[in-house]
Amino acid sequence: xxxxxxxxxxIKILLLEGVSRSAVKNFNSEGxxxxxxxxxxxxxxxxxxxxxxxxxLGIRSKTQxxxxxxNAADKLVAVGCFCxxxxxxxxxxxxxNGVAVFNSPFSNTRSVAELVIAFSIxxxxxxxxxxxxxxxxxxxxDSRQSFELRGKTIGIIGYGHIGSQVSVLAESLGLKxxxxxxxxxxxxxxxxxxxxxxxxxxxxxxVSLHVPGTPETxxxxxxxxxxxxxxxAILLNLSRGDVVDIDALADALKKKKINGAAVxxxxxxxxxxxxxxxxxxxxxxxxILTPHIGGSTEEAQHNIGLDASQKLIRYLDSGSTVGSHTxxxxxxxxxxxxxxxxxxxxxxxxxxxxxxxxxxKSKINILGQFLNTNDKIGYVVFDVEQKASKxxxxxxxxxxxxxxxxxxx
Numbered sequence: 145x146x147x148x149x150x151x152x153x154x155i156k157i158l159l160l161e162g163v164s165r166s167a168v169k170n171f172n173s174e175g176x177x178x179x180x181x182x183x184x185x186x187x188x189x190x191x192x193x194x195x196x197x198x199x200x201l202g203i204r205s206k207t208q209x210x211x212x213x214x215n216a217a218d219k220l221v222a223v224g225c226f227c228x229x230x231x232x233x234x235x236x237x238x239x240x241n242g243v244a245v246f247n248s249p250f251s252n253t254r255s256v257a258e259l260v261i262a263f264s265i266x267x268x269x270x271x272x273x274x275x276x277x278x279x280x281x282x283x284x285x286d287s288r289q290s291f292e293l294r295g296k297t298i299g300i301i302g303y304g305h306i307g308s309q310v311s312v313l314a315e316s317l318g319l320k321x322x323x324x325x326x327x328x329x330x331x332x333x334x335x336x337x338x339x340x341x342x343x344x345x346x347x348x349x350x351v352s353l354h355v356p357g358t359p360e361t362x363x364x365x366x367x368x369x370x371x372x373x374x375x376x377a378i379l380l381n382l383s384r385g386d387v388v389d390i391d392a393l394a395d396a397l398k399k400k401k402i403n404g405a406a407v408x409x410x411x412x413x414x415x416x417x418x419x420x421x422x423x424x425x426x427x428x429x430x431x432i433l434t435p436h437i438g439g440s441t442e443e444a445q446h447n448i449g450l451d452a453s454q455k456l457i458r459y460l461d462s463g464s465t466v467g468s469h470t471x472x473x474x475x476x477x478x479x480x481x482x483x484x485x486x487x488x489x490x491x492x493x494x495x496x497x498x499x500x501x502x503x504x505k506s507k508i509n510i511l512g513q514f515l516n517t518n519d520k521i522g523y524v525v526f527d528v529e530q531k532a533s534k535x536x537x538x539x540x541x542x543x544x545x546x547x548x549x550x551x552x553x
Contacts, residue, residue: 150550152176155460156197156219161185161204163226164449174457176200185415192216200456202226205436206415211237222246222459222468224452228439230469231357231384239470239520242488242547246455246467250305251447252439256382257309259438261317263406264293264350267378270404272430289403294318299348301341302383303329307354311335322348345372350380357384367392370401378404378430382438385409394424397431404430408438463525463552465516472516472523479512483533484552487524490545491517499524502539508532521547 152175159167162183171179185206186194195201195217202224203209209223214237223233225247238245266272269290277284298314300307300323311321311332321335324344331337338344341364345351351373355361365379366389373379379402381388390411396402407425413436414421425431439448458464462478463486465471471488489495496515503510503526512527528536533551540549 153178155199156180157200157202158182158194158198159202160207161226163202163204163452164445166446166449167202167224167226167453168449170450170453170457174461176457176460188212195220200224200460202452202456203232205229205232206413207232209233209238214238214241214243217241217243222456224456226445226448226452228252229357229384233469235469236520239518240547242471242521244459244465244468244471246452246459247469248448248451248455251451252441252444253305253309255441255444256306256438257313259408259434260310260352260380260382261313263380263432264298264314264352264378266432267404267406267430268293268296268350270430272404272432292318296320296349297322297347298350298352299323299338299344300335300352300354301325301344302354302356303335303337304354306382307352308332310352310354319350341369342372345369346374348377349374350378352380353383353387355383355387357386362386363389365389365393367395370396373402375401376403378402378406380406382406382408385411385413391424394428397425397428404432406432406434408434409436461552465523471521472518474514474516474523474525476514476525479527481530482511482527483530483536485526485528485533485536485540486548486550486552487526487540487543487546488548489522489524489543490547491520491522492545495522495543495545496524498543499526499540502543503528503536506532506535506539508536508539525552 155176155178157171157176157179159181168179168181188210191213195213197219199219199221205227211234220243222244228249230245230247233245274284297320300310303323303325315321315333322338322344323335324338324341364387370392393405397405410423425433455467462476463484464476466473466475509529510526514525516523537551
């Protein structure tokens with residue numbers, strides 16, 4: 145096992161929100177044992193104090209990583225989001241501070257897709273009402289307004305990894321599949337692409353949302369869009385809480401403008417398990433509400449733990465930034481009998497020239513060099529002779545516009 149220049153037992157890892165223990169096992173197996181594991185989230189003030197000596201931070205979706213927290217993190221190398229998205233992290237601040245941010249966007253794809261199918265069956269069969277009637281002591285055996293999925297049309301809005309997986313499962317159950325995406329996507333199976341969002345809303349019996357949370361998608365399903373849907377249609381949102389205008393959806397359901405809905409994500413969600421929750425969608429017939437559990441299966445969390453931790457380990461061990469949302473991606477081959485130096489800098493002209501000039505003047509031979517940039521920062525990795533690495537690091541830190549520089553091994 146190759147040791148980093150900074151002893152692995154000195155690299156402090158803080159894992160919050162009860163991320164899967166598979167992550168802990170993965171870190172331990174690679175020699176990283178200085179791990180603090182907490183089941184809850186932290187607020188800004190708490191985390192600003194706790195993060196001062198932390199090199200790696202692992203979170204899920206509740207912890208908000210603000211500019212204040214990042215600025216307080218003197219030693220922070222990377223943040224791992226053990227979930228699909230990264231919207232809980234101030235990516236601009238992380239970028240400007242040279243902090244790599246990784247996530248696991250695909251590990252819970254199957255779990256979310258299966259829940260979409262489950263919701264579809266339950267709602268189209270009016271199961272919520274029949275379940276409640278028996279709990280209330282009333283035998284409500286009735287086939288009216290209860291249908292099979294087979295032959296119905298599901299409209300998938302957002303045909304990425306989850307949307308396309310829903311497509312495959314839906315078709316296997318006999319549904320006709322159509323989808324809409326702002327980017328051209330090849331269909332799987334017999335799915336059909338629909339260019340217009342309005343058209344897919346008008347023609348679908350089931351509408352399932354799988355879009356990211358962006359300014360463009362905020363309240364994309366509002367009162368006007370809901371009015372386009374069939375009265376017999378159902379709406380499923382397992383994407384982001386602000387994609388649907390919740391008040392407009394509640395109004396459409398109460399006025400029977402649509403037949404039902406299942407919502408797993410909300411504009412504002414409680415920070416802790418067991419906290420009070422309120423939504424305008426509560427106590428409306430044929431509505432299923434779940435507490436953001438689309439990816440909350442043991443299999444999904446196990447896989448997310450492995451995937452996110454492995455990206456962090458690769459960054460710690462080799463400098464690889466594949467999958468980072470902040471530091472430009474580099475996939476680095478091993479280079480034995482050398483020392484590796486990482487250099488993160490502002491993306492301005494002349495930095496690489498400065499680096500090469502300084503190393504040349506110091507008569508330091510470069511055995512490998514890798515560079516990638518984004519619009520804000522550049523990331524350079526150098527492999528140099530072992531005897532020259534300390535001198536090389538000193539020269540790197542003198543380069544103007546340097547954000548971070550360190551010897552990896």
